[in-house]
Amino acid sequence: MATMNRVFTLLVVSFLIPAALAGQDSSWQTITPEGVVRASALVDSVFVDKQINRAQVGGGDFTAYLMARLGVNRIPPDFQYRVRVDTALIHFGGRLADLPGEARSSLGPLVMFLKPETRLMAEIDLQTAGPRAVHFRLRNVLIDGVPVPESLLQPVMASVGDQYPALTSSGRDLYVEIPEGGRMALRPDSVALALP
Numbered sequence: 148m149a150t151m152n153r154v155f156t157l158l159v160v161s162f163l164i165p166a167a168l169a170g171q172d173s174s175w176q177t178i179t180p181e182g183v184v185r186a187s188a189l190v191d192s193v194f195v196d197k198q199i200n201r202a203q204v205g206g207g208d209f210t211a212y213l214m215a216r217l218g219v220n221r222i223p224p225d226f227q228y229r230v231r232v233d234t235a236l237i238h239f240g241g242r243l244a245d246l247p248g249e250a251r252s253s254l255g256p257l258v259m260f261l262k263p264e265t266r267l268m269a270e271i272d273l274q275t276a277g278p279r280a281v282h283f284r285l286r287n288v289l290i291d292g293v294p295v296p297e298s299l300l301q302p303v304m305a306s307v308g309d310q311y312p313a314l315t316s317s318g319r320d321l322y323v324e325i326p327e328g329g330r331m332a333l334r335p336d337s338v339a340l341a342l343p
Contacts, residue, residue, distance in 0.1 A: 174231050174335075174336060175229040175230065175231045175240065176205055176206045176207030176208075176229060176230050176231065176232075176336070177207050177226070177229060178207050178210050178211045178214070178222060178226050178228055178229070178230060179207065179208075179211060179222060179224070179226070180211070180221065180222045180224070182205070182207050182208035182209075182210070182211035182212065182222075183208075183211045183212055183214075183215045183222070185204070185205075185208045186204045186205075186208040186209050186211060186212035187212055187215070189202040189203075189204050189340065190202075190204065190212065190340060193329075193340040193341070193342055194325055194326050194329055194340065194342070197326075197342060200341060200342050200343075201339065201340060201341040201342070202339075202340050203334060203337040203338070203339050203340070204337055204338050204339075204340065205336060205337050206230045206231060206232035206237065206336055206337060206338065207229070207230050209232075209337070209338040210230045210237075210239075213283075213321075213323075216323075217313055227241050227242075227245040228240065228241045228245065229241065231336075232333055232334070232335065232336055232337060232338065233333065233335055234333050234334060234335060235272065235333065236270045236271060236272055236286065236333070237270070237271040237272075237273065237283075237333065238268060238269070238270055238271075239268070239269045239271070240266070240267075240268055241266075241267065242263065242264055242265065242266060242267070243258055243261050243262070243263055243264070243265040243266075243267060244263035244264065246258075246267075253303075253306075253307065254303060255303065256299060256303065257288075257290070257295060257299060257300070257303055258290075261290065265290060265291055266290075266291050266292070267288070267289070267290055268287075268288070268289040268290075268292070269285060269287070269288050269289075270285075270286045270287040270288075270289075271283055271284065271285055271286060272284055272286050272333075273331065273332070273333050273338075275330070276322055278327050278328070279324055279325060279326065279327050279329075280322050280323060280324050280325065281322070281323050281325060281331045282320060282321070282322055282323075283320070283321040283322075283323065284319055284320050284321075285304065285318075285319040285320075288300055301317075303318075304317060304318035304319050305317060305318055306318065326342065328342060328343045329341065329342050330342075
């Protein structure tokens with residue numbers, strides 16, 4: 148259980164800090180255990196087995212897949228975080244109260260004086276990082292729609308980067324290897340995978 152909480156902390160603090168769920172808009176997708184299976188099948192079909200040249204993975208499923216790759220062995224059935232994907236960013240959302248206690252503790256000065264119903268938002272972009280990798284980067288964190296100043300965000304995220312080797316030392320960057328010539332791109336509600 149402690150390991151699962153640490154991994155949730157990693158994800159939430161590094162780039163899955165929740166976002167405001169504007170009226171439970173239908174474009175916000177759930178993150179479920181079944182999503183890991185669906186996303187794994189598609190990723191493997193394109194990048195590992197090369198049975199198909201392209202696929203689109205729903206944003207919630209892709210997030211579940213990344214969580215599994217980082218060591219989350221069980222996503223709770225009542226996981227409250229939601230994800231929305233557009234062509235520029237991955238957005239994650241929920242209330243401060245929905246964060247596991249360990250994640251709230253790790254965020255320390257960012258959230259210590261906030262009310263449980265406070266809405267948090269993370270915005271992550273996806274870029275190519277050479278011929279065999281893609282780069283997920285935490286671009287912004289907003290609290291009730293207000294961007295967190297870099298002077299506060301940077302030391303918190305650097306501390307996370309020190310704890311988790313999957314991330315860079317900034318705590319804001321995750322690199323994922325893909326086959327040479329492969330592509331990964333954000334699409335409305337999904338992540339597109341392709342081989343030439």
